[in-house]
Every structure is written in structure tokens, then in C-alpha cells.
Amino acid sequence: MHQSELFSKASREAPSDEVSVNAKLLSRAGFIDKLMAGAYSYLPLGLRVLKNIENIIRTEMNELGGQEVLLPSLQPKENWEATGRWKDPGREVMFQLKGRGDREYGLGWTHEEIVTPLAKKFISSYKDLPRAVYQIQTKFRDEPRAKSGLLRGREFIMKDLYSFHTDEQDLIKFYDKARVAYSRIFKSVGLNALQVEASGGAFSKYSHEFQVVTPAGEDIVIRCEVCDFAQNREISEVEGGGACPRCGKKVTAERAIEVGNIFQLKDRFSQAFRLTYKDETGKDHPVLMGCYGIGLTRVLGAVVEVHHDEHGIIWPEAVAPFQAHLIALQNVKSVRAGTDKAYGTLQKEGIEVLYDDRLESSAGEKLTDADLIGIPLRLVVSEKTIAAQSIEVKARAEKNTELIKFQDLGKYFKTRKKIYVE
Amino acid sequence: MHQSELFSKASREAPSDEVSVNAKLLSRAGFIDKLMAGAYSYLPLGLRVLKNIENIIRTEMNELGGQEVLLPSLQPKENWEATGRWKDPGREVMFQLKGRGDREYGLGWTHEEIVTPLAKKFISSYKDLPRAVYQIQTKFRDEPRAKSGLLRGREFIMKDLYSFHTDEQDLIKFYDKARVAYSRIFKSVGLNALQVEASGGAFSKYSHEFQVVTPAGEDIVIRCEVCDFAQNREISEVEGGGACPRCGKKVTAERAIEVGNIFQLKDRFSQAFRLTYKDETGKDHPVLMGCYGIGLTRVLGAVVEVHHDEHGIIWPEAVAPFQAHLIALQNVKSVRAGTDKAYGTLQKEGIEVLYDDRLESSAGEKLTDADLIGIPLRLVVSEKTIAAQSIEVKARAEKNTELIKFQDLGKYFKTRKKIYVE
Numbered sequence: 001m002h003q004s005e006l007f008s009k010a011s012r013e014a015p016s017d018e019v020s021v022n023a024k025l026l027s028r029a030g031f032i033d034k035l036m037a038g039a040y041s042y043l044p045l046g047l048r049v050l051k052n053i054e055n056i057i058r059t060e061m062n063e064l065g066g067q068e069v070l071l072p073s074l075q076p077k078e079n080w081e082a083t084g085r086w087k088d089p090g091r092e093v094m095f096q097l098k099g100r101g102d103r104e105y106g107l108g109w110t111h112e113e114i115v116t117p118l119a120k121k122f123i124s125s126y127k128d129l130p131r132a133v134y135q136i137q138t139k140f141r142d143e144p145r146a147k148s149g150l151l152r153g154r155e156f157i158m159k160d161l162y163s164f165h166t167d168e169q170d171l172i173k174f175y176d177k178a179r180v181a182y183s184r185i186f187k188s189v190g191l192n193a194l195q196v197e198a199s200g201g202a203f204s205k206y207s208h209e210f211q212v213v214t215p216a217g218e219d220i221v222i223r224c225e226v227c228d229f230a231q232n233r234e235i236s237e238v239e240g241g242g243a244c245p246r247c248g249k250k251v252t253a254e255r256a257i258e259v260g261n262i263f264q265l266k267d268r269f270s271q272a273f274r275l276t277y278k279d280e281t282g283k284d285h286p287v288l289m290g291c292y293g294i295g296l297t298r299v300l301g302a303v304v305e306v307h308h309d310e311h312g313i314i315w316p317e318a319v320a321p322f323q324a325h326l327i328a329l330q331n332v333k334s335v336r337a338g339t340d341k342a343y344g345t346l347q348k349e350g351i352e353v354l355y356d357d358r359l360e361s362s363a364g365e366k367l368t369d370a371d372l373i374g375i376p377l378r379l380v381v382s383e384k385t386i387a388a389q390s391i392e393v394k395a396r397a398e399k400n401t402e403l404i405k406f407q408d409l410g411k412y413f414k415t416r417k418k419i420y421v422e
Numbered sequence: 423m424h425q426s427e428l429f430s431k432a433s434r435e436a437p438s439d440e441v442s443v444n445a446k447l448l449s450r451a452g453f454i455d456k457l458m459a460g461a462y463s464y465l466p467l468g469l470r471v472l473k474n475i476e477n478i479i480r481t482e483m484n485e486l487g488g489q490e491v492l493l494p495s496l497q498p499k500e501n502w503e504a505t506g507r508w509k510d511p512g513r514e515v516m517f518q519l520k521g522r523g524d525r526e527y528g529l530g531w532t533h534e535e536i537v538t539p540l541a542k543k544f545i546s547s548y549k550d551l552p553r554a555v556y557q558i559q560t561k562f563r564d565e566p567r568a569k570s571g572l573l574r575g576r577e578f579i580m581k582d583l584y585s586f587h588t589d590e591q592d593l594i595k596f597y598d599k600a601r602v603a604y605s606r607i608f609k610s611v612g613l614n615a616l617q618v619e620a621s622g623g624a625f626s627k628y629s630h631e632f633q634v635v636t637p638a639g640e641d642i643v644i645r646c647e648v649c650d651f652a653q654n655r656e657i658s659e660v661e662g663g664g665a666c667p668r669c670g671k672k673v674t675a676e677r678a679i680e681v682g683n684i685f686q687l688k689d690r691f692s693q694a695f696r697l698t699y700k701d702e703t704g705k706d707h708p709v710l711m712g713c714y715g716i717g718l719t720r721v722l723g724a725v726v727e728v729h730h731d732e733h734g735i736i737w738p739e740a741v742a743p744f745q746a747h748l749i750a751l752q753n754v755k756s757v758r759a760g761t762d763k764a765y766g767t768l769q770k771e772g773i774e775v776l777y778d779d780r781l782e783s784s785a786g787e788k789l790t791d792a793d794l795i796g797i798p799l800r801l802v803v804s805e806k807t808i809a810a811q812s813i814e815v816k817a818r819a820e821k822n823t824e825l826i827k828f829q830d831l832g833k834y835f836k837t838r839k840k841i842y843v844e
Contacts, residue, residue: 007489007555009544033540035494035501041540042492044555050492067429070464070472072457073495074517074529074562074577079457095496095527097519099564099576105517107496107529118455118463122431133429133466138560140496142521154521155496 001322003356006030008043010369021216022301023149025313029372031321038146038154045373046300048321050157053296054136056188056318057159060181064174066134066161071114073138077104079113083272095142107140112291115162116269123287125278126166130174134161136296148218150301151257161292166277171264171288178292182210182260185294190303190316193259196221198232200264206235207263210294211256216305221256224249257302260294313374314397322354325375329363329382339381342391342409346379349410353379371396423744425778428452430465432791443638444723445571447735451794453743460568460576467795468722470743472579475718476558478610478740479581482603486596488556488583493536495560499526501535505694517564529562534713537584538691545709547700548588552596556583558718570640572723573679583714588699593686593710600714604632604682607716612725612738615681618643620654622686628657629685632716633678638727643678646671679724687711735796736819739840744776747797751785751804761803764813764831768801771832775801793818 008030015034018024023040026032031046042050058068080086080094086106090096095107108114115133123129136159143154150156161178165171179195186193193210200206209232211221223230224244231238233253238245240253267286270276276284300319307314315321324346328339339355346353354375356366363382370378380392380401391409394401404412430452437456440446445462448454453468464472480490502508502516508528512518517529530536537555545551558581565576572578583600587593601617608615615632622628631654633643645652646666653660655675660667662675689708692698698706722741729736737743746768750761761777768775776797778788785804792800802814802823813831816823826834 005487005553007491007544007553033543035536036498039494039496041494041536044489044491047490047492065427067466068469069429069466070469072461072463072577073560074461076458095519095521097517099517100566114457114463121455122429122452131427131429138495144522155494 001354003354004358006044006354008033008045010372018149019147020149020151020301020305021308022151022304025304025308025372026149026301029313029369029374032150038143038152040150040153040297045321049300049303049315049319050296052319052321053189053299054159057185057294057296058136060185061134061159061161064132064161064177064181065130066132068135069133070135070137071108071111071118073108073140075106075108075114077106079117080106083113083269085113091142093141095140109139109141110291110293111135111160112162112265112269112289116273116275116289119162119164119287120273120275123164123275123277126280129164129166129277129287130170132161132163132174134159134292148216148301150297151216151218151305153297156298157296159294159296163290163292164275165288165290166279166285168266168288171266171290175262175264175290178262178290179208182262182292182294186210186212186259186299189299189319190307191259191299192306194221194223194230194256195228196223196230196232196256197235198261199235201268203266203268204264207261209258210260211258212302212306213254213256214302214305215255217255217257219256219258220253222251222253224251257298257305259299259302260292262292263290265289265291308374309397311368312372315374315376317376320374320376322375323352324354324377324379325356325370325373326353326379327356327366327370327381329366329380331359332383334386335381335383338386338391338406342379342381342406345406345409346413349413351413423776425776426780428466428776430455430467432794440571441569442571442573442723442727443730444573444726447726447730447794448571448723451735451791451796454572460565460574462572462575462719467743471722471725471737471741472718474741474743475611475721476581479607479716479718480558482607483556483581483583486554486583486599486603487552488554490557491555492557492559493530493533493540495530495562497528497530497536499528501539502528505535505691507535513564515563517562531561531563532713532715533557533582534584534687534691534711538695538697538711541584541586541709542695542697545586545697545699548702551586551588551699551709552592554583554585554596556581556714570638570723572719573638573640573727575719578720579718581716581718585712585714586697587710587712588701588707590688590710593688593712597684597686597712600684600712601630604684604714604716608632608634608681608721611721611741612729613681613721614728616643616645616652616678617650618645618652618654618678619657620683621657623690625688625690626686629683631680632682633680634724634728635676635678636724636727637677638724639677639679641678641680642675644673644675646673679720679727681721681724682714682716684714685712687713730796731819733790734794737796737798739798742796742798744774744797746773746775746799746801747778747792747795748775748801749778749788749792749803751788751802753781754805756808757803757805760808760813760828764801764803764828767828767831768835771835773835 014024033041196209197206198209220233222236226249227247229246270286378394390403436446455463619628620631642655644658648671649669651668692708812825
């Protein structure tokens with residue numbers, strides 16, 4: 001894509017009302033635009049990253065045996081009254097509204113109240129189990145504080161998967177597979193997410209949260225410096241500096257962003273909607289459920305919190321909006337012609353490239369914008385490189401550059417090693 | 423995918439509260455599920471069709487030069503007050519709600535109020551024009567009647583594109599390109615959509631609607647039996663049976679479904695938000711806008727209204743949930759083994775197959791369900807075909823069948839002609 005035609009423009013200054021690193025950098029670089037506190041527009045660059053994250057998650061959910069669905073956001077009051085959640089937590093969390101004829105609706109912040117009665121239409125026998133469905137969908141929450149950019153939105157995108165089982169053993173088997181899938185997802189998008197024990201509600205001892213340790217986090221994680229003990233401070237009986245209850249070594253308290261959680265719901269919702277199955281003898285039992293969430297827009301924000309420097313964002317390759325940023329450094333005929341040619345070669349190789357072809361920007365502006373936008377691989381054509389029939393290749397995160405002959409550009413992309421992301 | 427594991431199940435009976443053909447067939451076949459009037463869940467089969475429609479539309483929008491974005495559904499009152507639409511049409515159309523601190527929001531039923539101030543952040547010079555952005559996104563409308571299944575939803579999915587231009591000539595040039603793209607989209611999804619003149623509002627003589635003639639339609643189209651004159655009855659000066667104002671021949675009045683519309687907004691919204699650009703001499707002008715909508719969920723409903731028979735849906739190949747429906751007719755070891763082998767071959771060829779492997783369904787049930795689900799190509803393995811080392815191939819819409827040797831199955835898919843859809 002030609003950068004001169006891109007809908008967004010990078011900006012020198014962050015919006016004055018943003019405090020979080022993710023919102024400042026993503027806004028300045030033209031990935032998102034704030035409509036109001038907690039609601040952002042995803043601009044072409046931002047949507048490309050979001051779709052990369054989405055595809056990584058979708059692949060893993062399909063692999064788990066999840067079937068993709070799409071459930072409504074506009075939900076009838078009746079479903080939420082069946083579980084008591086219309087009143088508690090009620091408006092503390094949920095946007096509630098009245099339409100024509102004073103009909104009452106809520107905007108979905110989770111979908112147990114929709115997916116459980118839906119599953120009841122298709123599940124009646126042990127032969128119909130196990131099942132798992134998921135969606136990637138917009139959710140709404142009336143957050144009291146919405147000041148952390150994409151980390152806490154009033155409107156945000158989630159993947160939520162719901163699983164259905166005959167018994168606890170089958171639920172736990174699936175739950176453990178989901179834990180592994182989650183670890184792979186976070187690693188793929190460039191996040192080092194800890195598995196942290198958290199409150200299991202009334203029905204389970206623990207749930208598990210996936211927490212990314214970073215100063216921008218709103219949660220506190222207590223974890224052992226030696227073993228794999230890690231708990232959300234909300235449930236932990238030990239404080240930072242104390243002794244690990246598992247191995248006795250020291251635990252630390254650190255800020256972290258919760259990017260996913262998994263939860264054994266057991267029969268909390270199947271009881272409310274009488275979702276049962278008949279076993280081989282014809283006896284009825286409640287279906288046991290699990291739920292598994294990942295906040296996609298929060299993951300996007302967390303990636304930026306973790307992967308940036310003083311100049312801008314540094315995207316992990318798997319989620320970067322483009323694979324390479326091609327820059328015609330000077331507005332000189334030979335440089336333009338050389339960069340056009342390189343662009344043609346890259347397109348033929350199927351490499352997704354943002355081509356900075358802007359005529360009126362200085363070399364300095366182009367490099368500053370490229371630092372801000374953060375595409376992991378940069379290809380610069382300048383009068384100097386043209387003289388050597390070459391293109392300068394530089395990883396966003398590194399100082400070193402490499403000269404590649406124009407004729408070797410296609411081969412370079414076929415054989416190069418992916419940039420390492422910790 | 424193995425049909426025995428599919429989340430949904432086909433049902434003999436339509437939900438008692440559905441009157442439209444599209445909702446009855448799509449519900450019975452397990453593509454959608456009604457949560458309440460005007461709000462449906464898209465089940466795995468339905469979502470697959472929706473994604474096929476989405477990809478056809480996305481390809482054409484990118485080809486037009488559109489850049490994909492995603493704008494919020496939850497929108498501040500202030501933006502809608504700027505154009506007067508908070509009050510008029512106001513609650514007639516829009517769900518309006520209050521959140522914490524009595525802050526007022528509306529749920530987006532269109533996005534001019536969001537995209538115009540957004541464009542103002544990036545467009546200031548003639549050099550920034552033209553531009554076009556689009557989204558594929560969930561919209562909300564507080565419809566008084568929501569009884570036509572997917573044809574009129576309170577929550578529905580739309581593609582809306584907005585274009586920005588320096589002058590009317592440039593706007594019209596883009597508008598005409600969009601008309602051609604729309605015609606291609608509807609043809610691709612299997613709809614014969616007329617281009618119909620409709621009200622242009624206060625600023626243009628006409629807008630254009632894309633109307634699919636079918637008894638289920640809620641609009642009336644007046645069209646000439648000979649020339650290409652076609653108008654929405656709302657603006658037409660001639661009645662059905664009258665003389666065509668263009669060629670003098672007879673016009674008819676027919677019911678039709680509006681699946682898309684395109685509209686020259688000109689400066690209606692750029693004036694409200696002071697979206698202007700500087701020309702080469704530094705003089706300010708309002709940016710001229712166009713908007714271009716397609717209802718994806720409505721398209722899905724319209725396809726079913728047009729493509730069905732007394733037994734069920736007949737999907738056009740381009741949008742079908744699977745390319746082929748493979749059926750193991752009898753629950754006999756040789757048939758099961760033969761069908762498993764065929765399934766393996768088809769998967770290796772990259773053919774998307776729904777494999778009816780259900781052990782407890784009779785041959786009759788399987789064929790009845792296949793008729794209802796409507797995958798355009800059916801592959802049946804039975805004791806009879808096994809004896810001939812073959813598989814029976816049948817187009818959903820036709821009576822004739824063809825026997826293909828197991829060993830020729832891969833070749834058949836490489837060379838077969840696509841099923842024709844009018």
C-alpha cells in the first residue's frame with residue numbers, strides 16, 4: 001500500500017487526554033482514534049493488526065474443536081433475569097436500555113445467558129457431548145474508569161468460547177487443552193503471559209488468568225522467583241516479599257495486564273436454564289460448562305505496552321500491520337524509480353509492504369514516522385544505496401543495517417530468518 | 423466437518439413464531455437461531471455463508487480503493503446533535519441509552535456522524551483527496567416491525583463505505599464505479615439485483631437502490647418491461663400498468679428486497695462538521711461525500727428467499743457453507759469405509775465438505791436433511807455405489823445423478839464445471 005494514500009497520518013503529538021502508553025503511541029501512529037473514553041475507531045493500520053491477532057486465535061480455537069458462531073449484542077432482559085445477573089451485577093457492569101414499547105434490553109458483556117439456552121436446543125443426550133462454540137465479537141461494559149486506552153474499554157472485542165461436557169473429568173480435560181492453546185496464542189502474538197490462579201467463584205477453587213507483567217497493568221500478581229507459583233493478589237494469602245507457599249522461596253508483587261481467563265462454570269448456568277442431558281440409562285444430569293475469554297483489543301494494547309521504545313512501537317512480526325516498510329528516502333528521480341522497482345518485486349513475492357512514497361516529506365520525517373509506526377523490517381532506498389544498486393535492510397529494533405542487492409531482494413525474503421521476539 | 427459433531431441439528435418443523443421463508447428455512451436447517459424478534463444468532467453453518475458473502479464484498483471494496491476500518495457502535499449524543507439526527511429521526515430509528523453519570527449514548531444505525539469528524543483529522547488539503555473507507559460491522563435499529571427474519575433486523579450486519587471528494591465530478595466518477603462494483607457483488611452472491619432510482623433526499627435528485635424482485639420484498643419497484651427504467655414506487659410518478667416515462671412501453675409494479683443503496687451525500691455532513699479542504703490557491707471548500715451500504719445479513723436472507731424449493735435451500739456455490747455434502751447412506755461397514763476414504767481424498771484436494779457420518783439417522787433422514795441444508799453438490803456413497811466402486815454425484819437443484827469412480831474423484835473436482843446459478 002502507498003503511504004501517500006493511507007487514510008491516517010502519523011502525528012508528532014499524542015492526544016492531550018490520553019495517559020496510557022498504548023493509546024498515546026497507537027493514536028500518534030494512526031492505528032486508532034478515540035471517539036470517547038473507552039471507545040476507539042480502528043483505522044486501517046490498527047485493523048490489520050487486530051485481524052492478525054484474530055487469525056492466530058481462530059486457528060487455535062478451531063484446533064481445539066471449537067465451532068465459530070456469532071451471538072447478538074442486543075439481549076432481552078428475560079435471559080439475564082433467569083440467572084439473577086440483570087440486577088447483580090446489573091448496571092454496575094451492563095448497559096441497559098429501553099426500546100419501543102418499553103421493551104428492556106441489555107448489551108452483552110458476556111454470553112452465558114445466550115449460549116446456554118441456545119445449546120439446550122441441540123444438546124439432549126450424552127451423544128451430543130462434548131461440544132465447544134466460540135465467537136469473536138464486540139462486547140460492551142459500562143466501565144467506571146476507562147483511562148487505560150485499549151486495556152479497559154466500554155466497547156471492546158473479545159473471543160469467548162463456551163464448552164459443554166458430561167462430567168467433571170471431561171471438562172477438566174478440555175480445560176487443560178485450552179490452557180495449552182492459550183499459552184501458544186500469547187506466545188505467537190509476542191506476549192509472555194503467566195498462568196495465574198484467580199478466584200473460581202462459588203463453584204471452583206480457582207480459575208486461571210493469563211497475565212502479562214508490565215507497569216501498565218491494573219492487576220497485581222504475586223509470583224515466586226523460583227517455582228511456577230503465581231496468584232492474583234485478590235486471592236493470595238501471601239504478600240510480595242513473603243515466602244512462597246509452594247517452595248518457600250521469595251515471592252514478588254508485580255503489576256500485570258489480564259489478557260485472558262479460563263473458568264470452570266460447572267453447572268452454574270446449566271442449572272439456571274435447565275440444560276441437561278440423558279445418560280446411557282436415560283437418567284438426566286446437568287451439562288457441565290467452561291468458559292474461555294481473550295480480549296483481542298486488550299491484547300493489541302498489551303503488545304504495545306510491552307513492545308515499544310522511546311521512538312515508537314516495535315511490532316512482533318506475527319501481528320505487524322505490514323511485513324516490511326519500504327522507504328524512498330529522498331524525492332529524487334533515481335531513488336523513486338529504484339523504490340518503485342523494489343515495490344514491484346516485493347509485491348510479486350507476496351510480501352505485504354507499506355511503501356512510503358510521500359513526495360513532500362523529508363528523509364527525517366519518513367524515518368521518524370517509520371520508528372513510530374513500528375513495522376519490524378525496514379527497507380530504505382537512498383541516493384547512497386542506489387549508487388551501490390542496493391537497498392538498505394534494517395530491523396526496527398536494531399541499529400545494524402545490511403545492504404542487499406536489488407536483484408537479491410526476492411531471494412532475501414525467501415531465506416531470511418524471522419526477527420526474534422522475546 | 424463431521425455432521426455428527428455439528429453444533430446445530432436440522433429440524434422437521436419451523437419455529438411457530440416465524441412467518442418469513444428465509445427465517446423458517448434457515449432456522450430449520452440450523453443456520454440461525456432467533457433470540458428475539460429482530461435478533462438472531464448465527465450458528466456455524468450460517469456464519470460460514472455470512473463469511474463467504476463478506477469476502478466477496480471485501481474484495482470489491484478493496485478493488486474500489488476502499489480502506490477497511492472499524493468504528494464504534496456505542497456513540498456519544500454530541501455527534502448526533504451536531505447533525506440534528508439525535509432528535510430527528512431520533513428514537514424512531516435509534517436505540518438511545520444512559521450509562522454511568524447519566525451520560526447519553528446512541529447505538530449506531532449508520533456512521534456519518536462518526537466518520538465525518540474522523541476524516542476531518544486527516545483531510546485538510548486537495549492532496550488528501552479522494553479517500554474511501556469502509557467497515558463490515560454490526561448495526562442497531564429499533565424497528566417497529568421485525569417479522570421478516572433476516573430482512574429487517576434490530577441488530578444486523580452491514581458494509582458501509584464512505585467516500586470523500588474535492589468536487590462533484592470526482593464524486594460522480596467514484597459513485598459510478600461503486601455502482602458497477604455493487605452489480606458484480608450481487609451477481610457473485612447469486613442475486614439478480616435491479617438498479618432502481620430512489621429518493622435522493624434534500625441534496626441529490628436520486629439515490630440508487632439495488633432491489634431483488636421477490637414476493638417477500640417490503641418495497642415496491644415500478645419497472646419497464648422493455649427498457650431499463652426502474653424506480654422505487656415512493657418516488658415514481660407512474661403506477662404499475664402505466665406507460666414508461668422513458669420509452670412509453672408498459673411498466674409493472676413488483677415486490678422487491680432492497681439489498682444495497684448508494685447515496686450522494688454531497689456536503690450534508692461535511693457542513694455539519696466543517697470538513698473542508700484547501701485547494702491549490704489555499705481557498706477552503708467543503709469536502710463532498712458519498713455513502714454506499716450493503717446489508718450482509720439481509721443479503722443472506724434474500725439469497726434464501728430466491729434460492730429454495732419445497733424441500734429446502736439451494737445455495738449458490740459462491741456462498742454455500744460447504745462445497746459438497748458427502749453422505750454415507752447406510753450404516754454398513756463397507757459404506758462407512760468407502761465414505762471415510764472419499765472424505766480423505768476430498769480433504770486432500772482442499773474441498774470443503776460436510777460429511778454426514780451420523781450412525782443413527784436413516785437414509786431417508788439424511789437425504790431430507792441434505793435437501794433442507796442445501797449444499798449445491800451432493801456425493802452419496804451407498805451399498806449400490808460401493809458395488810460399482812463409485813460415488814453418486816448430484817447437483818442439489820437437479821434430478822440427474824452421475825456415477826464417479828472413487829479413483830476419479832480428485833480429478834472430477836479439478837475439472838468439473840461450476841453449477842450455474844441464474
